[in-house]
Amino acid sequence: MSVTATHNAGNLSWYEASAxxxxxxxxxxxxxxxxxxxxxxxMSPHLAVFALPEQFDDGMIIGSAKLDGRDVLVAAQEGxxxxxxxxxxxxxxxxxxxxxxxxxxRDALILFDTGGVRLQEANAGELAIAEIMRALIEARLAGCxxxxxxxxxxxxxxxxxxxxxxxxxxxxxxxxRLSVSxxxxxxxxxxxxxxxxxxxxxxWRTMGGKHRYLIGGADILVDxxxxxxxxxxxxxxxxxxxxxxxxxxxxxQRLEYRLERFGAxxxxxxxxxxxxxxxPASLPELTTEDFLQQVQGKREAADxxx
Amino acid sequence: xxxxxxxxxxxxxRFASGRAYAAGKTVPIAKLPAFLEAVLRPxxxxxxxxxxxxxxxxxxxxxxxVDPAKIHDLHMVQSGVVLPEHLDVFDKGIARRLDFSxxxxxxxxxxxxxxxxxxxxxxIHTYLELFGRYFIDLTPxxxxxxxxxxxxxxxxxxxxxxxxxxxxxxxTSYKSGLVIAQVAEIVDKVPRVDIPGDLVHFVVEAKKPFYxxxxxxxxxxxxxxxxxxxxxxxxxxxYAPYGVRRLxxxxxxxxxxxxxxxxxxxxxxxxxxRICTHFALNPHPTLIPxxxxxxxxxxxxxxxxxxxxxxxxxxxxxFFTGPDGSLRSNRAFSQTAGLYACDMFIGSTLxxxxxxxxxxxxxxxxxxxxxxxxxxxDPRGRRHASEPWLKAGAEADPxxxxxxxxxxxxxVQIGETFGDGNASLFVEKLDALELxxxxxLDLAPIMVYADDVTHIVTEEGIANLLLCRDRDDYEQAIRxxxxxxxxxxxxxxxxxxxxxxxxxxxxxxxxxxDPLDADxxxxxxxxIKDIVRSSGGLYRPPSRxxxx
Amino acid sequence: MEKLSFQFKxxxxxxxxxxxALVGVVASGxxxxxxxxxxxxxxxxxxxxxxxHGFGTVWQAVVADFVSRRAAGGLRISVxxxxxxxxxxxxxxxxxxxLIEEPEA
Numbered sequence: 001m002s003v004t005a006t007h008n009a010g011n012l013s014w015y016e017a018s019a020x021x022x023x024x025x026x027x028x029x030x031x032x033x034x035x036x037x038x039x040x041x042x043m044s045p046h047l048a049v050f051a052l053p054e055q056f057d058d059g060m061i062i063g064s065a066k067l068d069g070r071d072v073l074v075a076a077q078e079g080x081x082x083x084x085x086x087x088x089x090x091x092x093x094x095x096x097x098x099x100x101x102x103x104x105x106r107d108a109l110i111l112f113d114t115g116g117v118r119l120q121e122a123n124a125g126e127l128a129i130a131e132i133m134r135a136l137i138e139a140r141l142a143g144c145x146x147x148x149x150x151x152x153x154x155x156x157x158x159x160x161x162x163x164x165x166x167x168x169x170x171x172x173x174x175x176x177r178l179s180v181s182x183x184x185x186x187x188x189x190x191x192x193x194x195x196x197x198x199x200x201x202x203x204w205r206t207m208g209g210k211h212r213y214l215i216g217g218a219d220i221l222v223d224x225x226x227x228x229x230x231x232x233x234x235x236x237x238x239x240x241x242x243x244x245x246x247x248x249x250x251x252x253q254r255l256e257y258r259l260e261r262f263g264a265x266x267x268x269x270x271x272x273x274x275x276x277x278x279x280p281a282s283l284p285e286l287t288t289e290d291f292l293q294q295v296q297g298k299r300e301a302a303d304x305x306x
Numbered sequence: 307x308x309x310x311x312x313x314x315x316x317x318x319x320r321f322a323s324g325r326a327y328a329a330g331k332t333v334p335i336a337k338l339p340a341f342l343e344a345v346l347r348p349x350x351x352x353x354x355x356x357x358x359x360x361x362x363x364x365x366x367x368x369x370x371x372v373d374p375a376k377i378h379d380l381h382m383v384q385s386g387v388v389l390p391e392h393l394d395v396f397d398k399g400i401a402r403r404l405d406f407s408x409x410x411x412x413x414x415x416x417x418x419x420x421x422x423x424x425x426x427x428x429x430i431h432t433y434l435e436l437f438g439r440y441f442i443d444l445t446p447x448x449x450x451x452x453x454x455x456x457x458x459x460x461x462x463x464x465x466x467x468x469x470x471x472x473x474x475x476x477x478t479s480y481k482s483g484l485v486i487a488q489v490a491e492i493v494d495k496v497p498r499v500d501i502p503g504d505l506v507h508f509v510v511e512a513k514k515p516f517y518x519x520x521x522x523x524x525x526x527x528x529x530x531x532x533x534x535x536x537x538x539x540x541x542x543x544x545y546a547p548y549g550v551r552r553l554x555x556x557x558x559x560x561x562x563x564x565x566x567x568x569x570x571x572x573x574x575x576x577x578x579x580r581i582c583t584h585f586a587l588n589p590h591p592t593l594i595p596x597x598x599x600x601x602x603x604x605x606x607x608x609x610x611x612x613x614x615x616x617x618x619x620x621x622x623x624x625f626f627t628g629p630d631g632s633l634r635s636n637r638a639f640s641q642t643a644g645l646y647a648c649d650m651f652i653g654s655t656l657x658x659x660x661x662x663x664x665x666x667x668x669x670x671x672x673x674x675x676x677x678x679x680x681x682x683x684d685p686r687g688r689r690h691a692s693e694p695w696l697k698a699g700a701e702a703d704p705x706x707x708x709x710x711x712x713x714x715x716x717x718v719q720i721g722e723t724f725g726d727g728n729a730s731l732f733v734e735k736l737d738a739l740e741l742x743x744x745x746x747l748d749l750a751p752i753m754v755y756a757d758d759v760t761h762i763v764t765e766e767g768i769a770n771l772l773l774c775r776d777r778d779d780y781e782q783a784i785r786x787x788x789x790x791x792x793x794x795x796x797x798x799x800x801x802x803x804x805x806x807x808x809x810x811x812x813x814x815x816x817x818x819x820d821p822l823d824a825d826x827x828x829x830x831x832x833x834i835k836d837i838v839r840s841s842g843g844l845y846r847p848p849s850r851x852x853x854x
Numbered sequence: 855m856e857k858l859s860f861q862f863k864x865x866x867x868x869x870x871x872x873x874x875a876l877v878g879v880v881a882s883g884x885x886x887x888x889x890x891x892x893x894x895x896x897x898x899x900x901x902x903x904x905x906x907h908g909f910g911t912v913w914q915a916v917v918a919d920f921v922s923r924r925a926a927g928g929l930r931i932s933v934x935x936x937x938x939x940x941x942x943x944x945x946x947x948x949x950x951x952x953l954i955e956e957p958e959a
Contacts, residue, residue, distance in 0.1 A: 013832060015853070016527065018879055030958075038876050038888050051855060053905050053936050055880040056888055080881040174854050175835075200852040208854065224835075284854055285843065532941050724939040728906070765941045790912050790940035822948055 079113030091128020116158020356384030556653020662756030723789030
């Protein structure tokens, strides 16, 4: 008698899942076709020098798929390989995918899970970030939507955070984190009184999905479930898109106003109070459903400005 | 004329010296070092709490600050060497001799200091053994204890982390010893009286809670498929066939995985109500899903666990709680329960040799034993029968007539064949032997002896040592579950096959377990957040475990 | 990086029809295993790249057991190892074979 894992069948924690599991859960069954797959062995040319192991896909999985019948291009980072960090090949694959999106006029999904750029491939990695941002913007100018999904263990940091900032929509879970500088970097540079990186409640209050959602840094908040990410991505794909000077100007104004209102505040809880939320300190403990209900009508939206 | 009351006179003298610094029973923190210098005497036997979890940290700091010219050569008798100050007192010459049980957080430094001759070692004990000696030959003359709060009469509330305090105070106070307590605050009325004021001489108001180590929280997110496989093997290959209802889980990921598999895997095997109903156990967060699913009837706790207080208070049918509603733990009684009232101990270790001896001592780290030697020993004083006890006894000794044949407690060592740093669990020679030679100890510090171990569980299978009849059986049974380690690869394949036929060794497939089914989706909770949800929001994990 | 290579003659060909399968992630204590159905059905090769040096005999024992217990004929197996323990290696190899045997979607 074989006892299979029926208890959590159908439940895939996005946070726990591998990049390949996320892609499989997101795409319509059997619709994913991988580009430059592992059998091509396009690996990092830099890691061997450091006696570091390579991964066949260099931690970046790209391809085409259907989502609720709609053709999309998909890119997914494996957060457990080199912390999901960008390197030369990893970055080039995403650049190529976004250029393909522009050419094919197809929407793209980026499944972020990254600590930034690999130290071992710093120059190539930083270049890649710039190339990706350009390719992303050009895809958007061509009318494509580029939707980011954030909810993995590595979060979305450094260059990944910059790329995310260029996306048309961002879908986050509570566990997801989005920032440029990471907690340890802030603590090292500004001192522990400014930011205690071991205070994980503080880290999530500052960079986590719920807070980003509240201040317009992310657009849709979902449960840590693959099915929730899939439904949100499908809905985002059906929504409107646009990218022109008017959009950028509006976003710039929104950010300036946001800085004006909240720039002097010490802690996210102060911002939530400023947004008019009753019992702000209890927000981190609420379920996604209860949270969305509590903050309805109170959050900052960047929708129009994306 | 013999004076038969010198200790009482001595106590009165110390008390009078201490009174000079106190208002009523209260000593201000600022006066602590001077106060300690007044009430201590060189060469005193001092118990500084030093429990497994809670630490009288203010008193420890003050003790490490006394003038070694005045107070020196103290003999420290304490369960746990946990804070740096516990070793600072030796570095400074304030203390000279040590009897203890557990030193996890200080395992590297204590090893260095023992090798360097800075500490004169009495012995490393198991908890209950040390507590027993508090009443015979290691009675403290001064006890420095930790409580939550006190009233002005010195009545103490020790709360969920009561732990060792009752046994320490009993031994010290009733033998004319001095008891000094640190508390967070002095209140008008304590929530309940854990220690009567009659037994407490002085109280220090620390203005903050005593330090507590969160030791028993295991993040399900870190559990591996291999740990889940060993958990499945343990449940199907040992818990089920022996019908283990009363037990203790040692600390570690393997046992935490077992706890999380009960509501899922255990349920699918139809074991609810037949196993894991009564525990001597700290309040492991990983037991929450099983409790919520109705598996557990009751749990007695050695201590508490950070973040579990509200959950425990809301589950008074399961846990021992006082009239105030909060947990009452008691290490001495829990250790006694684990010895006599439990049918199984299961826990992990760092090294097992070819005879079956197990130890957590390594060349550079001395973590001590904690409760394991006690929990993991067969209590020959036991007289009441139970199904698992009788069955194990019959397996060990089929020749003796049943009415004269004592049962055996199941003592299970569980772990992966390769541990942290890819170090092999199985070794030819225990590091403990090298340590004994180096420190000139009478005995090598063995945690669980081979003649107490009944089963070894690894990802390769279960070795039932009760069915072994000679040394060869033992050796090949151990090699037969030692996987790809050097010990495992040197097995006699034919002998191991014969042992498998005799069911001395059982592989996963022999138990109908496919290792590929050892999947994280079997865990009733796969993250700390899942556990919080399972508890209905009552469990409040410490910050280090949050990802929200 | 240490590179190890093993060749085996096998009795049973790998089941299913999938041309390839991949399991695992290259992370500390983990490994990735790529299976490609490209060899004659009575052959199996295993190439390993590992950062942990000097464990050749252990790898030898693990892969020999694997090949004798599982139907791996026709498979070219490539491993990138992040310092995984032998039991994790055995598990991933078994997971990979099970995956390649799965009916195609």
